[in-house]
Amino acid sequence: MLITPGERRARLGRRHLLLPGTRAARTEEVADALVGLHATDAASVVLSSWARLREPRLSDVERALYEDRTLVRMHGMRRTLFAVPADLVPVVHHSTTTALIPRERATLLKHLAASDPARDGEWLDAAREAALTALAGLGEAGTAEVTAEVPALQETIVLSPGKRYEARQRVGGSVLRLLAMEGRIRRGRQLGGWASGQFRYTLAPEMPAMDPADARAELVRRWLARYGPGTTDDIKWWTGWTVAEVRGALARLAPAEVRLAEGTGWVLPEDLDSPPETGGEPWVALLPSLDPATMGWKHRDWYLDPEHRPLIFDSAGNGGPTVWWNGEIIGAWAQRDDGEVVWRLLADRGAEARDAVAAEAARLHDWLAQRRMAARFPAPLTRELTS
Structure with missing residues (x-):
């Protein structure tokens, strides 16, 4: 079965809650849809949620993190901070975080x-x-x-x-x-x-016990449900695991094999019974640095022109704030010191896209209002926009 780049872009928009009709009511729904929110840049937790909530409120993010504690900040995949749903904490801990502890202790x-x-x-x-x-x-x-x-x-x-x-x-x-x-x-x-x-x-409450192999299989299952299809390389990059650990998790899941532009990919078996996803309604998004959609795969040519990668990602591989149109990264944005939200397109997708980006930038500018943020990992184009 072949899954085309267009179908993958349609899946991304729907499964990552970026189509207007799929937006969530609560921050926990956003985190669950993304298997966690990148939290190394604290502003990204808020802005990744903002882009996917029907009624974006900082108070809802803070409720989930600090009052209900249904989201937990923790070290996880690739030694970075994530804000993950509370029920996923043992999965991330036993699949990934425990392997980081000996190195952290030895360094200290x-x-x-x-x-x-x-x-x-x-x-x-x-x-x-x-x-x-x-x-x-x-x-x-x-x-x-x-x-x-x-x-x-x-x-x-x-x-x-x-x-x-x-x-x-x-x-x-x-x-x-x-x-x-x-x-x-x-x-x-x-x-x-x-x-x-x-x-x-x-x-913290006592950590529930869990077999690491079971935890790795569960994390890959969730990744495939939200990010699939993806390659073995994609899963290895996203998790930070060894190839053997990724292959072991895939063997436990027995996913379905599909063909992608970059080679063999994997989906959950139930995905094969679903009709091909189409683009649906047009959508635009201004996503923050390290947003899960930007950082979800190692192979990115299906949603980012390779020529634009050096402008969007820094030398360490951190993605800066991005402008999306129908499943593609087509530009970057930033907030200047005076609060203005500025943006630049790298790909021309017509007047409809330009107008939609301008409207979304105005919506974000109004929401930020007196708030100020600076991307902790500004990409080269982000630096240009704020210079």
Whole structure:
């Protein structure tokens, strides 16, 4: 079975809730439709939701994250932060996050021992437990508050010694990051505005046990349901797993094989019984940096002209804010210091597309109003727009 680029673009618009008629009522529905929201850039959680909600409200995102806690910020795929539905936390943790912990711990121990060999694994374990005790007493607290309660966390480490960008910092932040990866604490409310990348922490409920192989199969099942079809390379890139882990998960699922422009792809078997999806109503979207639609696949030629990739992605592979039309990235946008939302098209899709982009940019400008945001990972074209 062949699935064409046009069919894939139609699937993306519908399954990622970007067609106006598919928009969601609540932020949890958005996160579920995307298997989580990229959260390394805090503003992206809000703006990815904004593009997919029928009535976008910052208060609804904050409700899900901080009041109902139906969304949880955690380290996951490719060592990056995601805001995932609470029921998916064990799946992400056991499929992906647990494999990150040994490296994170080893790196921290290396930094600790560089200035004092006595700061070994036992020292670190004692500091971790002291941090948990302090956080239990504080309730929800930022790194500075927890560090002030625990003398060991006030010790310093040197990052990148001898380099131009050498930095010295207290160990408290690194210890809390490790505890969060271990699933013992969670990120709570932000310190600062809606786009701030600093958070308070709170103790986490006990992590349910789960077989890692089962967890990997479940995560791939969800990815195929929301992003399929995709190749083995796409899944490997999105998850950050080894080829063997991806193949093991696919073997458990027994997905259906399909043909794509870039080679063999996979879909869930029930997808074969669905009629081919067509474009439907025209749609436009202004999506933030690291939006799941931008970052969902390794092979992107079916939704992004290869010549435009160096303008949309930075050298590390981070996608900047994008302009979409009917399943294609056709340009980029940014917010300037004065609050103006500006955009530039890289592909001409006619007057209807230009008018729709202008209207969507005006809608976003009105919603942002007095809010200010700067993409944490600005692509080259984003920098041009704000220079």
